[in-house]
Amino acid sequence: MLEISKLQTSQNPKVHGCLSDGLLSRVSATGLVVVLINLGEEICECYRHAEDCARKATAQLDPKLKQDFLDLEQRWLFLARSYEFTQRLIECSDETTRQADKSA
Secondary structure, three states, X not given: OOOHHHHHOOOOHHHHHHHHXXXXXXXXXXXXXXHHHHHHHHHHHHHHHHHHHHHHHHHOOOHHHHHHHHHHHHHHHXXXXXXXXXXXXXXXXXXXXXXXXXXX
């Protein structure tokens, strides 16, 4: 489960911004609020894991382990970006539906 206290104290602007940019508090009239909140939580969680992997990589003396943690960091960042893209698609689709409903 997402730990908000950890997010608030994070040094990573992407992780810290999860609470301030409205991802966790967005309201949607079409019932997508649950999806958006869940995606927001997933995005934050991915950035938190990426930050953790970067920190662990820095602490490693073994070059192989260091690279493994850096690879994991990149995978978490890729997943976060995938979730962000999905969220933008949902928002765009929602807006298109609202505009179509206004025109009808």
